[in-house]
Amino acid sequence: MEIDQCLLESLPLGQRQRLVKRMRCDQIKAYYEREKALQKQDGYVKKLKHGKKHRVHFNLADMIQDAIICHDDKEVLWLLKDGADPHTHISSGGSLLHLCARYDNVFAAEILIERGVNVNHQDEDFWTSMHVACACDNPDIVLLLLL
Known part of the structure; x- marks a missing residue:
């Protein structure tokens, strides 16, 4: 028209x-x-079978990052118990502790420190978790990292 x-x-x-x-x-x-x-x-059209459920599976590293960001502490504990590596690196080269510092997740940070995560690990910009916590104005994380 x-x-x-x-x-x-x-x-x-x-x-x-x-x-x-x-x-x-x-x-x-x-x-x-x-x-x-x-x-x-x-010939691209395919008919799906009725009743078949499609599921998406994520690896443990992605799931624990999401749990830290969402402050889902039970999920963090469950994933660590299920075999998630606490020393996992995120896309910026930082550690899970960097995520905790950015999103002010003190509980998860405390668990990761207990599991032996290096508090002095630097990301690709040479920032430690302490730098991130200070930049994001998260004093509880700063105090935890100092102790």
Whole structure:
């Protein structure tokens, strides 16, 4: 549906909005039809079996990082008990203790220190957990790292 810009601008606001909304719906419908035809052409459409559950599995390192960020202390304990490595490095080269310092998770930091995590480990910017805790204004972590 092509409409001249001058004609569109001359319409009252309510009519213009309804017309533009209908044009957008037509565009979206045409897009989905093209995608569907393209997938059929490539033989890409696969039917899923009914009742089959799909699950995504994450490794323990990713799960413990998420648990630290979300302050899920029970999950942190469970993952460490289940075999997660407390010495895991994060993407910035830091340790899990760096995450605890950034997100002010004192409980997880205390557990990691008890498990022997190096409090002097530096990330790729040569920052220790103490630097991160100070920069993020987390005095409880600073106190824990000093003791």
